[in-house]
Amino acid sequence: MPENENHRRSTVSVIGLGQMGSRLARAFLATGHRTTVWNRSGAKADALVAQGAVRAASAEAAIAASPLVVVCLPDYATVRELLDPLAEGLRDRVLVNLTSGTPEEASQTSEWAAANGADYLDGAAMSGTRLVGRPEALFVFSGSPHAFTTHREVLASLGKAMHLGADPALASVYDTALFGLAWGALAGFYHAVALVGAAGVEPSAFAAVATGHMPFVTSLMADHARQIEGARFPDDDGTVEVHAAAMGHLVEAGRSQGIGTEVPELISALLERAAVGGHGADGIASVIETITKGKQHV
Incomplete structure (x- = not known):
């Protein structure tokens, strides 16, 4: 089968295979979703390919492979740097951005995606990397309700997938708020451990x-x-x-x-x-x- 045909059958593409991105791809594979992967450093895809992922020759090929494109990169500037030249390929696809950033960056990226004909979901992994793929892992998403409904089953491969609303900035707002909540609780716990210790x-x-x-x-x-x-x-x-x-x-x-x-x-x-x-x-x-x-x- 030609490589492009092979990619076209993918359910989801994951771009960015750092610690979190690799876990995302592994979770999609574990639930039986055909997954295409790409990373600037190709060696990071080797283990995933051995587990059944399809290796894309380029970011452009990864986008072309699937209707659902998940990116997990160091920051929003890197997302735009990578995707700006490939924007035309995102038309009629759903872009899910699991990159950490500010609410303003989420809104701007959503507007950019819409201008290029793509549906957009901003997201945040609220349970770190260890729980990815387990039911107790919380992932929050915001943005296009239609995109979330359409791909809910695939996104549920990651854990408990919650849609917070149509405003794409909400996932980032919750991300920072829950981070503060977690640290408030942990700070109290650390002080308590010191006291009883x-x-x-x-x-x-x-x-x-x-x-x-x-x-x-x-x-x-x-x-x-x-x-x-x-x-x-x-x-x-x-x-x-x-x-x-x-x-x-x-x-x-x-x-x-x-x-x-x-x-x-x-x-x-x-x-x-x-x-x-x-x-x-x-x-x-x-x-x-x-x-x-x-x-x-x-």
């Missing part, structure tokens, strides 16, 4: 208890989201003043053990600003007011 508790022993506590914490997120939407902050989970006092105890406990107190001090500052802003007797979700308005307005 000073009492001789092993990190794994504490983690076993902490992970059992997290469903309660995530339930607070859902409940407090409703409070924020309604701008009503009942004190069911304690007032700002009560939590401020408890956080003061946490700061002092850290100091007495000689560990860093930057994490609880940050939270203490937020609670103090909320109290100064008139929310001392409100529920703790009212802290959102101090964050939304910014420090300079409190």
